[in-house]
Amino acid sequence: MTATLEHAALRDAPVLDIDPYSDEVLADPYPFHQLLREAGPVALIKPHGVYAVGRHDESKTVLSDYARFTNAAGIGIQDIRKPGDFRVPSRLLEVDPPDHTKVRSVVTRVLSPLVIRRWREGFDTKAAALVEALIERGSFDGVEDCAEAFVLQAFPAAVGVRLPRIETLAIGEMRFNQSGPKNALHEQSMKKAQPYLEWFEETIQRHSVTPDSIAELLFKAEEAGELEPGLASNIVRSFVGGGTDSTIAGIGFALNQLARHPDQWQRLRDEPAKVKAAFEEAIRFETPFQVTYRTTIGETDLGGVRIPADTKVGVFMGAANRDPRRWTDPDRFDVDRPQVTGSHLALGTGVHACVGQMIARLEAEALLGALARRVKTITLTGEARYRPINQMRTLDHLPLRIEAA
Numbered sequence: 001m002t003a004t005l006e007h008a009a010l011r012d013a014p015v016l017d018i019d020p021y022s023d024e025v026l027a028d029p030y031p032f033h034q035l036l037r038e039a040g041p042v043a044l045i046k047p048h049g050v051y052a053v054g055r056h057d058e059s060k061t062v063l064s065d066y067a068r069f070t071n072a073a074g075i076g077i078q079d080i081r082k083p084g085d086f087r088v089p090s091r092l093l094e095v096d097p098p099d100h101t102k103v104r105s106v107v108t109r110v111l112s113p114l115v116i117r118r119w120r121e122g123f124d125t126k127a128a129a130l131v132e133a134l135i136e137r138g139s140f141d142g143v144e145d146c147a148e149a150f151v152l153q154a155f156p157a158a159v160g161v162r163l164p165r166i167e168t169l170a171i172g173e174m175r176f177n178q179s180g181p182k183n184a185l186h187e188q189s190m191k192k193a194q195p196y197l198e199w200f201e202e203t204i205q206r207h208s209v210t211p212d213s214i215a216e217l218l219f220k221a222e223e224a225g226e227l228e229p230g231l232a233s234n235i236v237r238s239f240v241g242g243g244t245d246s247t248i249a250g251i252g253f254a255l256n257q258l259a260r261h262p263d264q265w266q267r268l269r270d271e272p273a274k275v276k277a278a279f280e281e282a283i284r285f286e287t288p289f290q291v292t293y294r295t296t297i298g299e300t301d302l303g304g305v306r307i308p309a310d311t312k313v314g315v316f317m318g319a320a321n322r323d324p325r326r327w328t329d330p331d332r333f334d335v336d337r338p339q340v341t342g343s344h345l346a347l348g349t350g351v352h353a354c355v356g357q358m359i360a361r362l363e364a365e366a367l368l369g370a371l372a373r374r375v376k377t378i379t380l381t382g383e384a385r386y387r388p389i390n391q392m393r394t395l396d397h398l399p400l401r402i403e404a405a
């Protein structure tokens with residue numbers, strides 16, 4: 001819809017004078033999410049001059065309708081096509097069909113269920129060893145010693161890159177802060193990651209990746225002419241950026257909620273296959289990737305509200321995942337909630353839906369499954385702390401004690 005809309009019936013968006021990236025909202029986004037949903041199908045976020053959606057239906061529309069909402073301006077709040085805000089786009093996530101379709105089909109083939117299944121055994125072995133070590137310790141940090149320790153072992157080995165902890169976390173934090181406004185978090189994380197930028201660029205090049213890995217398959221596809229020159233390392237960058245911190249966050253959320261709800265932990269103990277549902281519910285409940293952006297191509301109508309052309313629209317997936325229009329009792333963590341997988345928006349939807357979702361699920365199932373088989377009780381022994389990051393919700397500290405079965 002590129003022509004100017006002439007329908008006088010269209011309303012202007014209600015205005016919310018709240019900064020979604022303020023310390024208060026990042027610490028507790030749920031009151032903001034409620035205001036956003038209640039304001040209407042779409043609202044104007046005054047401090048940043050961008051539009052935002054928080055209801056499930058409209059979020060799904062904006063994520064799916066690439067003819068009206070482009071990814072080419074970047075999935076952060078800045079328009080990366082504009083001078084001053086330029087950065088190298090992800091050639092998967094920040095392009096539209098038909099260019100996206102070609103690249104995505106090669107990536108989908110590389111990540112075929114057959115290839116992924118080969119890793120299941122490796123993930124299970126690593127998870128079992130980690131759980132034994134944690135049982136030995138008794139008390140530990142659910143983030144650093146469990147979620148991070150596991151993901152930083154399992155994921156890089158599969159992708160075929162080397163990801164040391166300090167460097168990887170600094171790069172991830174920069175990336176997810178950079179997608180937000182140029183606030184103090186953005187600036188601090190850029191400074192923190194600066195010493196590691198060169199290391200990261202090296203890590204994603206052909207000569208650095210390990211044989212028989214996803215990264216190597218991507219470079220082979222490039223050598224065979226299926227991907228344009230330079231694309232394989234760009235995709236490996238998107239894998240590392242999109243797949244590390246998000247999975248750590250998701251597993252951390254599952255541990256946090258299962259420790260808070262012993263009855264639900266018992267459900268997993270009785271039926272370990274429930275770990276799948278527990279992970280999906282955990283990422284619905286706390287949504288690691290809180291917000292992503294699209295940009296209107298022309299002036300457009302969303303739920304009867306006018307959005308101008310060439311304007312950023314934030315999709316607050318964390319708000320959509322607790323929209324009472326879609327979910328019964330949305331603020332309750334419930335491993336038995338029906339129809340969560342495929343309905344929550346924590347993994348996106350439409351053509352850009354998370355391409356690594358089966359890897360994330362495999363990792364979570366390996367770790368939570370190993371815990372469910374070996375651990376009788378998980379107890380929270382102190383306060384869970386969150387790490388403020390512009391575009392992401394994640395735990396920083398989760399003091400846990402476990403007791404073997």
Ligand code: HEM
Pocket residue numbers: 063075092093094104238239240242243244246247250283288289292293345346347348349351352353354355356357359360
């Ligand atoms: C719990 C873990 C994960 C979460 C919550 C998550 C979340 C998301 C979301 C919300 C999107 C869509 C973004 C948008 O439409 O703007 C996405 C896309 C993507 N994710 Fe994930 N992700 C996870 C794990 C992974 C893993 C393990 C990988 C590694 C392969 C990965 C790689 C990607 C890539 C490359 C895209 C872009 C796909 C495309 O544009 O076609 N993600 N992810």
